[in-house]
Amino acid sequence: MANIFSLPNQLVESEIFEPLLASENILIERIVSTGQVTPEGEWYNQEKDEWVVLLQGEAKLSYADGSSLILQAGDYVFLPAHEKHRVDYTSSKPPCIWLAIHGNFQLK
Amino acid sequence: MANIFSLPNQLVESEIFEPLLASENILIERIVSTGQVTPEGEWYNQEKDEWVVLLQGEAKLSYADGSSLILQAGDYVFLPAHEKHRVDYTSSKPPCIWLAIHGNFQLK
Numbered sequence: 068m069a070n071i072f073s074l075p076n077q078l079v080e081s082e083i084f085e086p087l088l089a090s091e092n093i094l095i096e097r098i099v100s101t102g103q104v105t106p107e108g109e110w111y112n113q114e115k116d117e118w119v120v121l122l123q124g125e126a127k128l129s130y131a132d133g134s135s136l137i138l139q140a141g142d143y144v145f146l147p148a149h150e151k152h153r154v155d156y157t158s159s160k161p162p163c164i165w166l167a168i169h170g171n172f173q174l175k
Numbered sequence: 176m177a178n179i180f181s182l183p184n185q186l187v188e189s190e191i192f193e194p195l196l197a198s199e200n201i202l203i204e205r206i207v208s209t210g211q212v213t214p215e216g217e218w219y220n221q222e223k224d225e226w227v228v229l230l231q232g233e234a235k236l237s238y239a240d241g242s243s244l245i246l247q248a249g250d251y252v253f254l255p256a257h258e259k260h261r262v263d264y265t266s267s268k269p270p271c272i273w274l275a276i277h278g279n280f281q282l283k
Contacts, residue, residue, distance in 0.1 A: 141180035
């Protein structure tokens with residue numbers, strides 16, 4: 068059975084994006100970060116809503132309004148479509164394990 | 176910020192179902208189990224698809240064909256709509272923390 072906390076012995080240099088379940092309606096993915104951040108001056112500006120939980124590690128998320136959040140293991144956030152954000156820090160020891168759910172959630 | 180691993184000091188007798196994000200399209204919920212199981216002879220037979228990960232604790236899931244799975248922290252499973260299943264065991268020390276995503280995923 069697949070386990071969300073299981074990591075390869077040797078982590079690659081880049082972030083790992085692994086779809087765990089994918090369809091036109093939804094993408095559930097695991098992301099493993101080991102120090103990578105959003106490139107300087109760039110923002111995520113996503114077409115879809117995202118709900119994301121950091122399951123292991125520590126990370127910093129910043130928003131276009133200048134605010135930011137330090138995420139510890141277990142912290143979760145909702146990122147509506149087109150809410151610009153960037154990742155300013157991800158821990159490498161331990162690696163960050165994110166579980167992200169992307170879709171058009173049609174919240175009212 | 177909300178944390179998926181944070182539990183109340185005093186857990187109630189019953190299972191706790193907490194919607195973390197809910198719309199017509201999707202339900203992301205945390206479930207906290209402390210020994211509860213599906214009542215004898217009953218099955219979950221859900222209208223929607225479910226992807227679920229056990230984030231803490233240990234549990235046993237059984238299927239109508241007689242097969243079963245022991246879930247450890249981090250194990251995840253996909254339960255298509257109408258795949259009959261039941262929960263035969265949930266640990267109370269530590270409590271089981273599940274993260275479940277329900278929706279019509281329209282997998283092909």
